[in-house]
Amino acid sequence: MLGYLFGFNARISRAPFVLGIFTLVAGLVLLAYGVTGTMPGSGRIDVLLVQAAGSGPMQIAFFAALAVSFMLQSMRVRDIGWDPVCVMVGWVVLIVIDRLVASRHPEWAINPQVSGTLIGGLINAALMLALFVWPSGHSDATSLLPRDQSGTADDVRRNSSTPAAATNRIARIANGEFGGRAK
Numbered sequence: 590m591l592g593y594l595f596g597f598n599a600r601i602s603r604a605p606f607v608l609g610i611f612t613l614v615a616g617l618v619l620l621a622y623g624v625t626g627t628m629p630g631s632g633r634i635d636v637l638l639v640q641a642a643g644s645g646p647m648q649i650a651f652f653a654a655l656a657v658s659f660m661l662q663s664m665r666v667r668d669i670g671w672d673p674v675c676v677m678v679g680w681v682v683l684i685v686i687d688r689l690v691a692s693r694h695p696e697w698a699i700n701p702q703v704s705g706t707l708i709g710g711l712i713n714a715a716l717m718l719a720l721f722v723w724p725s726g727h728s729d730a731t732s733l734l735p736r737d738q739s740g741t742a743d744d745v746r747r748n749s750s751t752p753a754a755a756t757n758r759i760a761r762i763a764n765g766e767f768g769g770r771a772k
Contacts (some may be wrong), residue, residue: 601664602725609661613654620650662720669719670726680716683709 687709
């Protein structure tokens, strides 16, 4: 059940993922505007973020957006065909290690306000770019099958008289044939 809660067992294709991420960012910007009362383009963004970070609704929205973003990324990773349990845990570990390195060695940090290194930022950007542009890993196998008179590929698959290759192998093994020769 937790796999579905965190998005580990669900899939989302490119278009809904991109739309979801942009909607999430737009919602956070609108909430920050509502909390501070100033447009983000009208001043320094760091001052506006500090003002917004002090409010309770903005903190709740930040953690909710973090959870939604994690779920969307997990679903997209599953759609690509990667294992989200390994990829997402590795991604989080990479972010933590990057922040630890930047805090131990401030000269390696991008700037004093960003607690990350350039290498970590490039890896993070590459992973997000992969989620935005990588094609889906699963394919619809029925689209490759020839169509019968009714026009559906499902009828071709169900009416096929030849058993699947795995069924043939199991039958040969059950009859005592190993490696194509009888025992």
